[in-house]
Amino acid sequence: MFAAMNNIEDLHQRPIVSVDLAIFALTPDGLEVLLARRGVEPFTGHWALPGGWIHVDEDESLEAAARRVLSDKTGVAAPYFEQVGVFGDAARDPRGWSLSVTYMALIMPDAVILQHGGNVTDAAWHPIAGEATAQPLAFDHAAILKTAITRLRNKVEYTTLPVHLLPEAFTLSELQAVYERLLGRLLDKSAFRKRIAEVDFIVPIVGEMRRASNRPAQLYRLKQARSTVFFDRTI
Amino acid sequence: MFAAMNNIEDLHQRPIVSVDLAIFALTPDGLEVLLARRGVEPFTGHWALPGGWIHVDEDESLEAAARRVLSDKTGVAAPYFEQVGVFGDAARDPRGWSLSVTYMALIMPDAVILQHGGNVTDAAWHPIAGEATAQPLAFDHAAILKTAITRLRNKVEYTTLPVHLLPEAFTLSELQAVYERLLGRLLDKSAFRKRIAEVDFIVPIVGEMRRASNRPAQLYRLKQARSTVFFDRTI
Numbered sequence: 001m002f003a004a005m006n007n008i009e010d011l012h013q014r015p016i017v018s019v020d021l022a023i024f025a026l027t028p029d030g031l032e033v034l035l036a037r038r039g040v041e042p043f044t045g046h047w048a049l050p051g052g053w054i055h056v057d058e059d060e061s062l063e064a065a066a067r068r069v070l071s072d073k074t075g076v077a078a079p080y081f082e083q084v085g086v087f088g089d090a091a092r093d094p095r096g097w098s099l100s101v102t103y104m105a106l107i108m109p110d111a112v113i114l115q116h117g118g119n120v121t122d123a124a125w126h127p128i129a130g131e132a133t134a135q136p137l138a139f140d141h142a143a144i145l146k147t148a149i150t151r152l153r154n155k156v157e158y159t160t161l162p163v164h165l166l167p168e169a170f171t172l173s174e175l176q177a178v179y180e181r182l183l184g185r186l187l188d189k190s191a192f193r194k195r196i197a198e199v200d201f202i203v204p205i206v207g208e209m210r211r212a213s214n215r216p217a218q219l220y221r222l223k224q225a226r227s228t229v230f231f232d233r234t235i
Numbered sequence: 236m237f238a239a240m241n242n243i244e245d246l247h248q249r250p251i252v253s254v255d256l257a258i259f260a261l262t263p264d265g266l267e268v269l270l271a272r273r274g275v276e277p278f279t280g281h282w283a284l285p286g287g288w289i290h291v292d293e294d295e296s297l298e299a300a301a302r303r304v305l306s307d308k309t310g311v312a313a314p315y316f317e318q319v320g321v322f323g324d325a326a327r328d329p330r331g332w333s334l335s336v337t338y339m340a341l342i343m344p345d346a347v348i349l350q351h352g353g354n355v356t357d358a359a360w361h362p363i364a365g366e367a368t369a370q371p372l373a374f375d376h377a378a379i380l381k382t383a384i385t386r387l388r389n390k391v392e393y394t395t396l397p398v399h400l401l402p403e404a405f406t407l408s409e410l411q412a413v414y415e416r417l418l419g420r421l422l423d424k425s426a427f428r429k430r431i432a433e434v435d436f437i438v439p440i441v442g443e444m445r446r447a448s449n450r451p452a453q454l455y456r457l458k459q460a461r462s463t464v465f466f467d468r469t470i
Contacts, residue, residue, distance in 0.1 A: 017334060056250055056332040088296065099252060
């Protein structure tokens, strides 16, 4: 009934473990994900989620490894960062039984300087259509990306997550536009403003207006910097 | 900027990976978690979340490993089973850099025959008070258990998850009692019944009543067996 409990002594019984990142940004073209083109086997020439190994010998934590990969590829820290899940089996990597710990990051694309090097020959933003990119991805990254996109959209429905994609001061129209572009559907303006007022997570910045083409619009900021508030119903 | 990408060739760079389970059940005493007492180092004599290694040489998937541990310890399959997260760093296990992939299971305690053997000297249900058990736990299992309890309670607020702890046919009072015992607070009866009607996930079983002390109560079943429906607001 009980399997041998001591196979960690056999190093060949240890899985390959990577951290992989679904790094999302809203660009003028919509929701995009950062992909890296592999320069080495397996899957040479394929696009993949950016990833790396854990620096076990440096006592690096799992999340530190993921944040290091993000910083290496983009030069920025993410205002929003969370673990999406773990994907592990014998088939996903031809090198052996492997496990991907996947994180999701939301970043503002303006500040990003895409980096590549080492075993990566290119890095680029790729548009998301539905729950996928146009290119086939290496390993099981298409399935992992689909999980991350679903998680992102679910969170957008129920939380203030989209504010992480706005500058510190923003108008209500800008806030609504971010929700709409992330969800891929239009929202009713008056219903949206009613929900935002109910949730009570932003405050007007006294005396700060943005000049638009017709009339000035009030600027708002978060009540609590960079926190994510859960709604009690969908947006 | 880029670390060496090939350290999977060095087996000593591979982390120790375990699957661990927070197995919850509602007993007459409330919400309880199944713990196993360790018979080996490290943490000999301490209670811990049940866990095991992945059978990498048998091409076992991550989820299959977690389900095997559940079956080994309880003799049952779980009607509700999900990944809680991954916990990894250099400090959590004195044997080396290690990673726990943690799953959460909800089971009905009636059918369970607790098993122990191998490196475990005892297995027992332990009551949960707040977000912890009375005993100190091995490794970082107290922190992992806290995360699992928070996840469970959040899901109870927003989903039909508690039906997994009921028999196939149940009354509305029984349904409400399960929500209340999982949340640790009482719910208003008419508001609860209004929400349940709105979500529309159960149907009356025609002609089936349960005889209570005063008057018969209608029995219900799920519209879709063992599915979990998300609400658009809290219960």
